[in-house]
Amino acid sequence: MAEPLLRVEKLVRRFGGIIATDNVSLDVAAGELHAIIGPNGAGKTTLISQLTGHLEPHSGSVSLGGRDITYLPAYRRCALGLARSFQITSLLLDFTAADNVALAAQAHAGTSFRFFANARKEKGLRDAAHAALDRVGLLHRADIVVSRLSHGERRELELAVALASKPKLLLLDEPMAGLGVTESQRMVKLLQELRKEVSIVLVEHDMPAVFALADRISVLVYGRVIASGDPAAIRANDDVKRAYLGDQHVVTHHG
Amino acid sequence: MKAFTVSKAATALMLAGLVLLPLYSQLSGNIFILTLFTRIVILALAAASLNLIMGFGGMMSFGHAAYLGIGGYAVGMLAQEGVGSGYIQFPVALAASALYALVIGALSLRTRGVYFIMITLAFAQMAYYVASGLARYGGDDGLTVYKRSDFSGLINLGNRTQFYYLCLACVFAVIVLIWRIANSRFGLVLQGLRSNEQRMQAIGFPAKRYQLVCFVISGMMCGLAGALLANNTDFISPAVMYWTRSGDLMVMVILGGMGTLFGPVMGAVVYLLLEEFLSQITEYWALIMGPLLLLIVLFGRGGIMGALGRVGRG
Numbered sequence: 001m002a003e004p005l006l007r008v009e010k011l012v013r014r015f016g017g018i019i020a021t022d023n024v025s026l027d028v029a030a031g032e033l034h035a036i037i038g039p040n041g042a043g044k045t046t047l048i049s050q051l052t053g054h055l056e057p058h059s060g061s062v063s064l065g066g067r068d069i070t071y072l073p074a075y076r077r078c079a080l081g082l083a084r085s086f087q088i089t090s091l092l093l094d095f096t097a098a099d100n101v102a103l104a105a106q107a108h109a110g111t112s113f114r115f116f117a118n119a120r121k122e123k124g125l126r127d128a129a130h131a132a133l134d135r136v137g138l139l140h141r142a143d144i145v146v147s148r149l150s151h152g153e154r155r156e157l158e159l160a161v162a163l164a165s166k167p168k169l170l171l172l173d174e175p176m177a178g179l180g181v182t183e184s185q186r187m188v189k190l191l192q193e194l195r196k197e198v199s200i201v202l203v204e205h206d207m208p209a210v211f212a213l214a215d216r217i218s219v220l221v222y223g224r225v226i227a228s229g230d231p232a233a234i235r236a237n238d239d240v241k242r243a244y245l246g247d248q249h250v251v252t253h254h255g
Numbered sequence: 256m257k258a259f260t261v262s263k264a265a266t267a268l269m270l271a272g273l274v275l276l277p278l279y280s281q282l283s284g285n286i287f288i289l290t291l292f293t294r295i296v297i298l299a300l301a302a303a304s305l306n307l308i309m310g311f312g313g314m315m316s317f318g319h320a321a322y323l324g325i326g327g328y329a330v331g332m333l334a335q336e337g338v339g340s341g342y343i344q345f346p347v348a349l350a351a352s353a354l355y356a357l358v359i360g361a362l363s364l365r366t367r368g369v370y371f372i373m374i375t376l377a378f379a380q381m382a383y384y385v386a387s388g389l390a391r392y393g394g395d396d397g398l399t400v401y402k403r404s405d406f407s408g409l410i411n412l413g414n415r416t417q418f419y420y421l422c423l424a425c426v427f428a429v430i431v432l433i434w435r436i437a438n439s440r441f442g443l444v445l446q447g448l449r450s451n452e453q454r455m456q457a458i459g460f461p462a463k464r465y466q467l468v469c470f471v472i473s474g475m476m477c478g479l480a481g482a483l484l485a486n487n488t489d490f491i492s493p494a495v496m497y498w499t500r501s502g503d504l505m506v507m508v509i510l511g512g513m514g515t516l517f518g519p520v521m522g523a524v525v526y527l528l529l530e531e532f533l534s535q536i537t538e539y540w541a542l543i544m545g546p547l548l549l550l551i552v553l554f555g556r557g558g559i560m561g562a563l564g565r566v567g568r569g
Contacts, residue, residue: 052457078459086457092450103447107459112440113468119440165458 003066005030005169005199006051011060013046020046021057022223028169033195035202035210038220039243044203045087047220048173051201052084053077064169078107081168085158085175087203091146097157098142102129104164132164133157136190152183159190169199176206188212211235219243262563266517269524273423277416289415290487295527296422297483302507302519303429304476309505310514311437312469313449317372318359318379319504322352322474324386324496326481331398331491341404341412345482352478353471355382360470364463379501386493397492400485412486422483426520429476434516436472445469510551512560521559 004027013021020043028034038044049055051062053074061070069077083104092100099120105128106112106119119125133139136156141149149157155175162170175191176184188209194200195213204210210217211231218228221243227234234240273296280289301323308314329348338344363374392398403412412418436442444465447455452462485491494500503526511522529547533540555562 054453073461074456075459075461078457084457086454090451090454090457092447092454094450095447099443103443103455103460104458106440106443112444112460112465114440115442116435116439118438119443120438122440161454161458 004028005032005065006201007061007063008051009061009063011047011050011057011062013043013050013055013057019223021050024060024220024223024225026218026225026228028199028201030168030199032215033191033200033202033213035204035214035217036220037204037207037210037217042220043223044220045173046223048084048171048201048203051171052082075107078165078167081166082171083162083165083167083169084171085155085162085173087173087177089151089154089158091154091157091161093147094145096143096145097133097138097149097153097160098126098129100146100157101132101160101164102126104161105129105132108165128164132160135163135194136160137186151178152180152186155179155183155187156190159194163194163198167198169201170194171201171203173203174205175202176204176209184209261566262560265563266521269517269521273524277419281416286415289419291527291531293415293419293422293487294484295524296419296426297480297487298504298507298527299520299523300422300426300429300483301477301480302504302511302523303426303433304473304480305504306508306513306515306519307433307436307473307476308469309508310518311433311442311449312445312466312473314364314466314470315372315505316363316375316470316473317498317501317505318375318377318382319473319477320496320498320500321355321359321379321382322477323481323484323500324382324491324493325352325355326478326483327485327491327495328386328389328392328398328481329478330404330482330485331400332392334400334402334404335392335398339402339405341406344404345479348478348482349475352474352481356471356474357467360467360474364466364470376498376501379496380498383493383496383498386496393492395493397490397494400489400491403486403489404482418486422487425479425483429479430516430520432476437516441465441468506548510548510558512558515558515560518558518560525559 006028008024008026011021011024024047036044036047046055050057053072056071061068063069064080064082067080069080102125105125109124130139130142133142136159138153138156138160141153146154146157159175176187179187184206191213202210202213214231216228216230217234218225219234219240226239226243227237276292277289280286301319305316305319308316326348329351330344333344333347359375359378363371366374387395406412410417410421444460448462448465456462484495507522507526508519510526511520512518529544533543557564
């Protein structure tokens with residue numbers, strides 16, 4: 001097998017006595033959509049944060065395209081082709097949608113130590129911004145200030161911002177969080193399109209979406225990967241059933 | 256569009272007043288007003304420079320008066336040592352301010368929020384005590400500048416009107432510069448960092464580098480104000496670096512409107528005129544000034560510029 005795009009090896013992260021990431025190893029091949037699922041508190045966000053560089057692991061390693069990035073700061077990882085969306089929407093609220101995306105494009109288009117020319121008139125950056133907005137279906141909202149966009153639109157904008165940096169790997173932290181049914185369906189459709197162009201690590205609670213999209217799924221419980229495989233294998237896995245359905249059985253018994 | 260016209264009209268009126276002031280002073284024979292406004296214009300320059308890091312960069316520096324002192328002492332000390340040329344004094348003032356900003360910024364920018372405020376304050380107080388200890392240059396008592404910076408062949412700083420226009424030109428130049436910066440690539444990154452630092456890191460911007468460069472630019476602008484201030488008063492003392500002076504500058508920026516181009520100038524004019532006017536009426540002027548500022552800040556969100564904008568809309 002060729003060198004995977006992303007390789008995580010024996011990653012460990014503790015918070016006091018709690019081991020939030022417990023010897024996690026996983027690979028993401030180029031072109032793959034790899035979903036990470038798990039019950040609340042399983043350590044999904046902790047894991048993502050170590051992949052993006054917002055949190056340092058206590059041991060283990062992360063490499064992107066064969067290059068060790070375990071201790072690189074977030075902005076350097078981004079330059080190497082790693083882009084992310086945030087679970088809780090994190091955008092520049094007082095900027096327009098187009099400005100948000102154009103800034104992401106600017107980060108990858110030469111130096112930003114330019115002090116005189118009007119950046120909003122740089123055609124290259126505006127075109128890139130509009131292309132990314134068009135990709136997620138937000139072009140008609142380009143000049144609206146983010147604080148006036150709806151929640152669903154902001155989720156799409158998160159995606160456009162991530163796309164504008166032309167990443168090799170997209171880390172999506174619960175892109176469907178808080179979306180309504182129709183919005184979710186649109187997002188799934190959108191991700192189905194995007195996965196043709198870019199490798200994706202998807203952390204998501206929405207199970208139908210995950211099973212519809214993923215090539216492979218890793219299940220995280222109490223910081224450990226208890227199973228990893230294609231959707232069919234995960235669906236049939238007893239450990240996974242127990243982790244997900246165990247509580248429900250208890251509830252049924254009591255009822 | 257009407258909202259624009261009210262604050263724009265007020266700004267235009269103020270600028271026209273500033274440009275025509277020497278004419279009025281000459282016609283009325285009121286020399287005092289020109290001296291007063293020279294000081295106002297210089298401090299407006301300092302406030303505008305503070306606005307660059309506070310308003311656009313989101314960095315609450317509480318030690319900005321240090322640059323007034325550094326710029327001023329550069330002029331005063333060089334004059335004392337027999338170097339009278341402004342062509343040397345001013346570049347030295349700018350370079351010294353830049354260097355100070357680089358070192359202080361590199362250290363302060365490791366912190367955020369309240370700690371950033373406190374550490375910039377602490378460094379400015381340190382500069383204050385260092386200046387107080389300079390026995391050769393007057394120590395506590397300050398240093399008299401016997402001869403103003405010599406820009407022979409260009410401008411005579413000894414001439415009140417010429418000096419006033421030099422200060423005014425510096426303010427305009429700095430505001431044009433800030434306007435260009437605000438819309439440039441650099442400026443957008445800066446304002447993005449003010450808005451959401453985590454997001455900016457995630458799309459590939461190392462925050463500190465941009466903030467530090469902004470800190471240095473702002474410091475140099477204020478150093479220029481300091482060099483002008485020493486020429487204006489023919490005197491420089493540690494008092495210009497005292498923390499209350501940094502506070503004054505902050506009040507001017509907030510009063511006028513943070514993150515607006517002309518707000519700090521407006522703030523400086525209003526603040527210093529109020530101070531001048533009230534102190535003539537009563538020696539307890541601060542007792543009136545305090546609540547007045549409080550009201551403006553409480554009810555005029557966005558300062559004077561913000562209030563004018565709302566008047567236009569309302």
